[in-house]
Amino acid sequence: MSSARKNLNSLARWALDVQLKPLRALDPLIRPERGWIRAIREALGMTTGQFAKRLGVSQPRVAALERAEANEVVTLKSLRHAAEALDCELVYALVPKKPLEDVVRDRARLLADLQLARTNHTMRLENQGVSKQRMERAREALAEELLRNDRRLWADV
Template sequence: MKPDLRHKARNRLDERLLPLKPTDRFKAPPKGWIRAVRDALGMTGVQFAKRLGVSPQSVDALEKSEATGSIKLESLRRAAEALDCTLVYALVPNNSLEGTVRDRARRIALRDLGRVAHTMKLEAQGTGDADLEARIGAYIRDALKDRDLWDQP
């Protein structure tokens, strides 16, 4: 994918995911969403088990696996359907995707330019910090590509 298309794709995803913030609104209840919805509906474990076509013991294991975070997405989807719910699954970035890429590029540029500045100081050719932002912008524009940002941790 070309850089401009990636930029547009990041912006589109950022716009779509914005309504999901702040994410703390979606923090699962202590016993999990399945149990919370089932209890709110007044549905017993035995009734839920029948709807799922499993044993009551399996319902208990299912609810515990959700509460501990080890549930499979397919199991969660089936449980949601049995509760007449829709499973909504999303990865919501802590920062905007565009901001993440911009911050990562800046960090790499500062690291790489710092190496060059150190070498130039050793050779008595140091540059001042006055044009640092311009050099960072030029380095990101001319030397860094999106795919290069994630080669290192």
């Protein structure tokens, strides 16, 4: 992988981390058991018939839409239309549990650990084991090499 490509990947991770940082700080929202659409519709005091008219669909279609959301099979397009009909904003994001740079670095260290464990096991069998300090330096060096070629990071191990 070229240095420019690696820098672009790193820059993309940084930009996404900056954009997602405010969302990561929020407490995760728990979707109401029967879904956001129904919860908001009912909180507004809107009947399924009234909502159907605002959506431009039949009343049974509203019931199907609400079931689809509750069962997690609704489409983003349907959610967007429902949000507009309820005068809401659809907020959609995948929010990593930790910064993307940390995810990539942790993965590189995991792969380095796996690779070094196999090597160290063989060396110990031959009575050539290395010190813990040397293993840690080798781990960091191998992790940095993996980071330079980050397409290898997500290959099956």
